[in-house]
Amino acid sequence: xxxxxxxxxxxxxxxxxxxxxxxxxxxxxxxxxxxxxxxxxxxxxxxxxxxxxxxxxxxxxxxxxxxxxxxxxxxxxxxxxxxxxxxxxxxxxxxxxxxxxxxxxxxxxxxxxxxxxxxxxxxxxxxxxxxxxxxxxxxxxxxxxxxxxxxxxxxxxxxxxxxxxxxxxxxxxxxxxxxxxxxxxxxxxxxxxxxxxxxxxxxxxxxxxxxxxxxxxxxxxxxxxxxxxxxxxxxxxxxxxxxxxxxxxxxxxxxxxxxxxxxxxxxxxxxxxxxxxxxxxxxxxxxxxxxxxxxxxxxxxxxxxxxxxxxxxxxxxxxxxxxxxxxxxxxxxxxxxxxxxxxxxxxxxxxxxxxxxxxxxxxxxxxxxxxxxxxxxxxxxxxxxxxxxxxxxxxxxxxxxxxxxxxxxxxxxxxxxxxxxxxxxxxxxxxxxxxxxxxxxxxxxxxxxxxxxxxxxxxxxxxxxxxxxxxxxxxxxxxxxxxxxxxxxxxxxxxxxxxxxxxxxxxxxxxxxxxxxxxxxxxxxxxxxxxxxxxxxxxxxxxxxxxxxxxxxxxxxxxxxxxxxxxxxxxxx
Amino acid sequence: xxxxxxxxxxxxxxxxxxxxxxxxxxxxxxxxxxxxxxxxxxxxxxxxxxxxxxxxxxxxxxxxxxxxxxxxxxxxxxxxxxxxxxxxxxxxxxxxxxxxxxxxxxxxxxxxxxxxxxxxxxxxxxxxxxxxxxxxxxxxxxxxxxxxxxxxxxxxxxxxxxxxxxxxxxxxxxxxxxxxxxx
Numbered sequence: 001x002x003x004x005x006x007x008x009x010x011x012x013x014x015x016x017x018x019x020x021x022x023x024x025x026x027x028x029x030x031x032x033x034x035x036x037x038x039x040x041x042x043x044x045x046x047x048x049x050x051x052x053x054x055x056x057x058x059x060x061x062x063x064x065x066x067x068x069x070x071x072x073x074x075x076x077x078x079x080x081x082x083x084x085x086x087x088x089x090x091x092x093x094x095x096x097x098x099x100x101x102x103x104x105x106x107x108x109x110x111x112x113x114x115x116x117x118x119x120x121x122x123x124x125x126x127x128x129x130x131x132x133x134x135x136x137x138x139x140x141x142x143x144x145x146x147x148x149x150x151x152x153x154x155x156x157x158x159x160x161x162x163x164x165x166x167x168x169x170x171x172x173x174x175x176x177x178x179x180x181x182x183x184x185x186x187x188x189x190x191x192x193x194x195x196x197x198x199x200x201x202x203x204x205x206x207x208x209x210x211x212x213x214x215x216x217x218x219x220x221x222x223x224x225x226x227x228x229x230x231x232x233x234x235x236x237x238x239x240x241x242x243x244x245x246x247x248x249x250x251x252x253x254x255x256x257x258x259x260x261x262x263x264x265x266x267x268x269x270x271x272x273x274x275x276x277x278x279x280x281x282x283x284x285x286x287x288x289x290x291x292x293x294x295x296x297x298x299x300x301x302x303x304x305x306x307x308x309x310x311x312x313x314x315x316x317x318x319x320x321x322x323x324x325x326x327x328x329x330x331x332x333x334x335x336x337x338x339x340x341x342x343x344x345x346x347x348x349x350x351x352x353x354x355x356x357x358x359x360x361x362x363x364x365x366x367x368x369x370x371x372x373x374x375x376x377x378x379x380x381x382x383x384x385x386x387x388x389x390x391x392x393x394x395x396x397x398x399x400x401x402x403x404x405x406x407x408x409x410x411x412x413x414x415x416x417x418x419x420x421x422x423x424x425x426x427x428x429x430x431x432x433x434x435x436x437x438x439x440x441x442x443x444x445x446x447x448x449x450x451x452x453x454x455x456x457x458x459x460x461x462x463x464x465x466x467x468x469x470x471x472x473x474x475x476x477x478x479x480x481x482x483x484x485x486x487x488x489x490x491x492x493x494x495x496x497x498x499x500x501x502x503x504x505x506x507x508x509x510x511x512x513x514x515x516x517x518x519x520x521x522x523x524x525x526x527x528x529x530x531x532x533x534x535x536x537x538x539x540x541x542x543x544x545x546x547x548x549x550x551x552x553x554x555x556x557x558x559x560x561x562x563x564x565x566x567x568x569x570x571x572x573x
Numbered sequence: 574x575x576x577x578x579x580x581x582x583x584x585x586x587x588x589x590x591x592x593x594x595x596x597x598x599x600x601x602x603x604x605x606x607x608x609x610x611x612x613x614x615x616x617x618x619x620x621x622x623x624x625x626x627x628x629x630x631x632x633x634x635x636x637x638x639x640x641x642x643x644x645x646x647x648x649x650x651x652x653x654x655x656x657x658x659x660x661x662x663x664x665x666x667x668x669x670x671x672x673x674x675x676x677x678x679x680x681x682x683x684x685x686x687x688x689x690x691x692x693x694x695x696x697x698x699x700x701x702x703x704x705x706x707x708x709x710x711x712x713x714x715x716x717x718x719x720x721x722x723x724x725x726x727x728x729x730x731x732x733x734x735x736x737x738x739x740x741x742x743x744x745x746x747x748x749x750x751x752x753x754x755x756x
Contacts, residue, residue, distance in 0.1 A: 003737065003738045003739065004738070004739060004740060006738055007738035007739055010738065044590075047586075048583070048586050048587065048590070051582055051583075051586050052579050052580075052582035052583035052586060053578075053579050053582065054579050054583060071576070071577075071580060072580050072583070072584070075577075075580050075581065075584055076584065079584065122650060122651070122652070124649055124650050124651065125649070125650060133592040133593070133596060134588075134592060136591065136592055136595075136596070137587070137588050137591045137592040140587075140591040141587065141591070169583065173587070176587065176591065177590075181590075181591070181595065184595070185595070185598070185599070188599045189599065189602055192599065192602060192603045192606045192610055193606050193607070195607070195612070195613055195625075195626050197610055197611055197612045198596075198599055198600050198602075198603035198606070198610035199600075199603070199609070199610050199611045199612075200600070201611060203649060204611075204612075204624075206614075206621055206622070206623060206624075207620075207622070208622060208623055208629045208630065209617070209622045209623060209629070209631075209636070209746065209749055209750060209753070210629075210630070210631055210632075210633050210636055210749075212629070212630055214629060214630075214646065214647065214648055214649075215647070215648060215649040216612070216624055216627055216648040216649070217648060217649050217650070217651075218611060218612055220596050220599075220600065222599055222603065222610065223595060223596040223599040223600075224596075226599075227591075238651050238696075239650055239651045239652055240651035240652055240653065240695055240696035240697065240698070243651075243653065243694070243695030243696040244651050244696045244698065245626040245627055245628070245696060245698055245699065245700055246612060246624075246626055246627065249626045251736060251738065251739035251740075252736075307688060308658045308688075310658065310659065310664050311664070311667055311688065311691075311692075314664075314667065314668055314671055314683070315671075315683035315684060316671060316683055316684065316686040316687070316688060316691065317684050317685065317686060317687050317688065317705070318687075318688045319687065319688075319705075320687060320688055320689060320703055320740065321688070322658070322688070322692075323688040323689045323692040323694075324653075324654065324656065324658070324663075324692040324693060325653040325654065325655070325656075325692075325693070325694070325695045326692075326694065326695055327694050327695050327696065327699050327701070328640070328689050328694070328699055328701040328702060328703055328706075328740060328742050329699075329700075329701050329739070329740065329742050330739070330740070331739065331740035334739070350695070351695065352653075352695045353653035353654075353655055353695045355653070355655035355656070355657060356653060356654065356655060356656055356657065356658065356695075357658075358658055359658065359659070460655050460656070460657075461655075461656060461657040461660045461663075462660065462661075463659070464659075465657035465658075465659060465660060468657075485655065486652070486653070486655050487655030487656070487657075568657070568658070568659050571659055572658060572659050
């Protein structure tokens with residue numbers, strides 16, 4: 001048990017240490033400074049821009065950034081939607097998997113587009129290898145979009161007074177080629193040599209040792225699993241995601257995959273510091289995030305190591321902790337750690353089944369996604385945190401009775417209105433969705449087209465835990481996370497369409513908001529620092545941000561958490 | 574209109590880079606990986622009996638058993654039970670598994686049974702059990718196969734994988750292959 005905790009701490013610290021040089025590299029890439037990889041990527045990028053006829057040096061204002069971002073996303077949506085809709089008759093389908101129903105194709109295309117990967121299908125039987133390749137493409141570019149958006153905000157924070165905020169396509173392509181691709185290659189090669197398959201052959205049929213016939217699914221998994229983590233996407237190649245022994249074969253690969261999902265979000269925060277030349281500011285942000293992360297991790301690991309009290313009453317040995325939904329090669333400590341890493345970071349890949357986690361762990365996983373600003377996904381993590389920074393600056397300003405300023409720019413009514421709207425949108429989408437689904441479940445409504453049978457049929461567990469399943473699904477959608485309490489029967493028009501809409505709103509509005517705020521601020525007159533300026537690189541300001549986050553999350557979500565995991569916790573005692 | 578064509582061209586060229594060249598490059602590298610990246614297999618007398626990493630069903634009494642599985646070890650799919658910790662139906666099932674284990678291993682005390690032997694894994698294809706999960710079956714196996722108990726126990730102990738960090742595991746398929754060779 002002790003070595004398990006050493007494993008957890010070791011991986012975490014190693015990732016932080018490595019995130020600093022990676023962050024420095026990311027900052028260099030977007031500042032246009034020389035890097036070691038220039039000789040490889042300069043010609044590739046030149047070719048990409050030449051073929052597509054885009055000038056990467058053309059400066060854009062924030063509205064042009066948004067227009068470019070939204071149009072290319074719409075194009076990708078239709079591409080993916082039609083491939084999924086017709087995959088049964090398209091090539092690269094050795095297992096003869098059928099085409100998707102339109103509601104499932106809608107949900108799947110959106111969820112990969114928005115870096116969520118909710119996956120209401122199982123990889124083995126739900127998609128062809130061609131679809132997996134197109135989904136993998138989206139795993140690259142959706143992460144790239146997040147980073148490109150964050151870089152525009154970085155640029156806006158760096159400049160004094162300007163509306164020239166760099167080029168969206170340049171940021172997008174560089175994120176994909178210079179950050180995501182090299183890291184993915186490293187991870188994919190490590191996985192390939194440690195047992196994750198990379199083959200285009202279909203299922204294998206074998207006779208087992210005791211004489212049963214069994215089919216074994218395989219596929220080009222290693223390349224897919226690498227970008228799924230590096231891009232904080234989380235969509236698994238196989239149904240069981242990273243709990244599957246081919247997708248995550250050993251304790252070592254598990255450590256690599258954990259590292260892979262944490263590295264870019266961690267590095268982005270340090271990149272901000274190098275980019276603005278305000279290292280202390282980035283350390284404060286990283287500190288706030290880490291405190292929040294640890295407050296979620298510690299109760300989770302401890303409740304998983306203690307095991308299920310209801311099973312303890314049966315008199316068996318739970319020396320290895322709670323094991324339902326967990327793999328022996330990982331054990332409960334690192335599984336608990338992963339479950340929080342994947343929910344704060346918006347990866348949503350799982351190495352244990354969250355539906356079977358202890359109630360305290362379930363509450364922490366939910367809370368991680370409800371806050372949705374500790375580390376966060378590729379790029380968007382910082383965008384979410386940026387909203388809380390604006391709110392904290394505003395509230396601090398009110399408390400001391402001064403016009404709030406942030407990095408030399410006045411925060412005025414318009415920016416605060418946008419920030420407040422984004423902060424309210426997240427709980428609104430989660431709670432309204434959950435309320436709707438719970439209403440149907442409570443009345444056991446016959447759902448007609450929307451779900452075959454009555455509404456309680458989509459629950460896999462009764463009582464408070466059933467409520468948690470519905471709450472989790474909308475929380476995961478609104479946080480663009482993609483993990484699930486997978487017992488929920490979610491492949492039907494009701495869940496595919498409602499979560500699809502939540503996914504769209506919760507991806508693009510929280511990108512539009514910060515870009516608008518940053519663009520508006522960049523346009524304003526620069527006010528030099530004076531004695532009256534609120535210092536944003538102090539621990540007091542860090543505490544202020546943390547308080548704003550805690551108050552918003554606690555007030556919005558406590559009642560829902562009380563009905564779900566907290567109630568279950570007290571019934572299990 | 575010009576922008577739309579630009580975006581289509583940009584999408585096409587990045588699609589080729591990330592969805593064709595990248596996976597093919599990894600596929601190329603995989604050709605020098607174990608079993609050319611097709612998944613490592615275990616063979617007995619030249620015949621493949623399974624994938625080293627994929628758990629398989631053992632329910633005959635002369636083999637070591639693995640963990641309960643929500644997909645009955647059908648590796649064409651994968652899933653956990655997704656049962657919540659307070660679900661009464663689920664807890665009854667766990668109780669039944671404990672009773673069954675006690676019935677076929679009458680020499681066991683309840684507190685000898687480790688949790689992994691009565692709970693379903695996350696993938697349904699867990700290839701491992703905890704060392705204790707294999708050790709509790711030694712006496713039954715020795716009797717079924719007319720082998721000395723100490724010999725079987727030594728075999729199990731030789732098959733415990735322990736690393737510097739992480740839990741100790743026993744690969745059930747490897748253990749059973751070795752068991753078949755034990756005289």
